[in-house]
Amino acid sequence: MRPGSPSPPEQPAAPGADGWGLASGGGARDAWPRSPLAPSEMITAQSALLEREAQESSTTDEELAGRRAANGSSERGGAASTPDYGEKKLPQALIIGVKKGGTRALLEAIRVHPDVRAVGVEPHFFDRNYEKGLEWYRNVMPKTLDGQITMEKTPSYFVTNEAPKRIHSMAKDIKLIVVVRNPVTRAISDYTQTLSKKPEIPTFEVLAFKNRTLGLIDASWSAIRIGIYALHLENWLQYFPLSQILFVSGERLIVDPAGEMAKVQDFLGLKRVVTEKHFYFNKTKGFPCLKKPEDSSAPRCLGKSKGRTHPRIDPDVIHRLRKFYKPFNMMFYQMTGQDFQWEQEDSDK
Numbered sequence: 001m002r003p004g005s006p007s008p009p010e011q012p013a014a015p016g017a018d019g020w021g022l023a024s025g026g027g028a029r030d031a032w033p034r035s036p037l038a039p040s041e042m043i044t045a046q047s048a049l050l051e052r053e054a055q056e057s058s059t060t061d062e063e064l065a066g067r068r069a070a071n072g073s074s075e076r077g078g079a080a081s082t083p084d085y086g087e088k089k090l091p092q093a094l095i096i097g098v099k100k101g102g103t104r105a106l107l108e109a110i111r112v113h114p115d116v117r118a119v120g121v122e123p124h125f126f127d128r129n130y131e132k133g134l135e136w137y138r139n140v141m142p143k144t145l146d147g148q149i150t151m152e153k154t155p156s157y158f159v160t161n162e163a164p165k166r167i168h169s170m171a172k173d174i175k176l177i178v179v180v181r182n183p184v185t186r187a188i189s190d191y192t193q194t195l196s197k198k199p200e201i202p203t204f205e206v207l208a209f210k211n212r213t214l215g216l217i218d219a220s221w222s223a224i225r226i227g228i229y230a231l232h233l234e235n236w237l238q239y240f241p242l243s244q245i246l247f248v249s250g251e252r253l254i255v256d257p258a259g260e261m262a263k264v265q266d267f268l269g270l271k272r273v274v275t276e277k278h279f280y281f282n283k284t285k286g287f288p289c290l291k292k293p294e295d296s297s298a299p300r301c302l303g304k305s306k307g308r309t310h311p312r313i314d315p316d317v318i319h320r321l322r323k324f325y326k327p328f329n330m331m332f333y334q335m336t337g338q339d340f341q342w343e344q345e346d347s348d349k
Contacts (some may be wrong), residue, residue, distance in 0.1 A: 003162055004337075017153045018054050018157070020062060020274050021162075025224065041218070044158075045346045052276075056321055057280075084287065085143065085145075086144050086145045087144060087192060087277055088138050088139060088141045088142070088144075088149075089136065089138065089141060089144055089150050090134065090138050090141065090170060090171065091141065091150045091151055091171075091174070092149050092150055092171070092174060092175065093149055093150075093151045093174065093175040093176070093177065093268055094151065094152060094153070094154075094157065094159045094167065094174060094175075094176055094177065095107060095151065095152070095153030095154075095155070095178075095179070095289070096153075096154070096155070096157035096163070096167075096175045096177065096178055097156070097158025097159065097178045097179065097180075097231070098155055098158050098159070098178065098179060098180060098181070098186065098226055098227075099155040099156065099159075099180070099186075099188045099226055100155075100156065100186050100189040100193065101178075101179040101180055101181045101186060101189060101250045102179045102248070102250035102253045102254070103153050103155045103179050103289065104153075105253060105254075105257075105288075106153075106177070106179055106248060106260075106261075106264070107120075107151075107153045107273045108258065108290060109261050109264075109274055109278070109289070110261070110264060110265075110268075110274065110280055111273055112273070112290060112293055113265065113270055113273050113274055114148075115147060115148050115149060115270055115273075116148065116149050116151055116268075116270070117141075117142040117143070117144045117148055117149070117151070117166070117318070117338055118142070118150070118151040118152060119140060119141060119142065119151075120154070122153060122154040122155075123137065123140050123152050123154060124151070124154050124156065124168055125137045125140070125152075125154070126157050126160065126162070126163040126166045127154070127156055127157060127160040127162070127163060129167060134170065139236050140152075148269070149268060156162045158178055158226075158232050158236075159225075159232050161235060162331065164235055164236045164238065164239040165239060166242065167239075168239040168240065172239075173244070174244070174246045175244055175246070175267065175268060176236070176240060176244055176246070177245075177246045177248060177264065177267070178202065178245060178246070178247050178248065178323060179248045179249075179250050179253065180229055180247055180248070180249065180250060180332075180340065181187075181249075181250030181251060182250075182251065182340075182342040183226075183227025183229070183321075183325045183328075183329070183342070184227070184318060184321045184325060184342075186226070186227050186250075187208075187223045187226075187227055187321065188204065188310050188311075188313060189308075189310065190222075190223040190226065190311075191204045191207070191223050191311075192311060193309050194223075203315070204311065204313050205269045205313070205314055205317050207221055207223070208221065208223075208224060208317060208321065209317075213318050216267055216323065217320065217324045219324075224321075224324075227325060227328075228325070228328045229328070229332045230328050230329075230331040230332040231328070232298060233332065233335055233336070234335075237335070242336065242337070246263065246264065246267040247336050248260055248264065249340055251340075254286075254287045257276075258274070258275050258276035258278070258279060262275075278290055278291060278292075279291070281292060281295035282301055289301035322343075325342075328345060329342055329343065
């Protein structure tokens with residue numbers, strides 16, 4: 001870290017102790033990252049184990065897409081319109097979160113814009129690779145021409161304690177994008193992704209509780225903890241004003257991708273090039289796919305790792321999770337000045 005960066009002030013403890021603290025038990029349950037923190041420490045520190053789990057957000061499909069993009073073999077949209085000249089620059093905008101929120105869909109959509117160049121693979125510079133230095137980071141970036149924006153996305157930045165200070169020391173005027181989603185649905189999606197890779201893990205219900213009888217949610221489990229958005233945002237607001245952070249609704253990105261992309265393009269100071277004509281709703285997958293308006297080729301959808309069917313979760317578990325998240329959601333709405341209506345969504349189900 002660079003000298004002279006502001007030291008974060010002490011933050012208040014999270015309200016209430018229920019659901020916080022160390023997980024009990026052992027065996028397969030402890031294979032999941034958990035945060036051994038006392039209630040008074042919840043705002044001020046985050047477990048390295050949590051960060052390691054959050055960092056494992058890249059799927060095989062994403063890694064392959066990133067390598068192809070880096071090799072220039074499958075650049076699309078704006079990337080395809082840029083010849084192999086220009087200059088590698090540090091990013092002017094970052095998609096910093098959240099895991100399983102819709103960050104890959106957002107990245108693929110914004111890459112269609114001719115004035116955006118983005119890395120396909122997640123660089124993980126501000127969490128895993130910071131010691132490699134800014135020149136390494138710059139070299140990971142694609143070449144850009146004057147007027148083009150360089151971007152990257154690494155969803156684990158949002159829950160990495162050191163990331164805000166490190167990013168601020170690189171570029172204090174950088175633009176940050178966070179895709180957020182109903183934290184209950186996000187947690188189940190997170191679990192589903194891990195289950196597809198490790199079928200032997202315990203059930204969601206087992207992992208979600210410290211004590212099922214008492215209804216104590218295990219907030220040290222990363223799948224739960226990532227969704228406490230207010231906790232993580234507190235860290236970012238020590239270094240960046242809200243005006244530099246755009247919060248994108250993961251739900252609206254599915255039902256109205258053009259509307260959300262209009263907000264993203266406005267935030268980045270770009271002309272609204274990516275519009276409704278670039279999207280086609282895939283009923284099988286249940287989310288929009290990208291298409292090029294000027295040709296009749298098949299729409300390009302995200303890989304098979306996206307849109308997995310979620311396992312059935314006990315309705316009582318979902319109810320308890322909604323109650324757990326509600327005060328934190330309210331805090332998040334107040335901090336951002338946006339109501340994502342997750343409680344209304346829950347009551348409709």
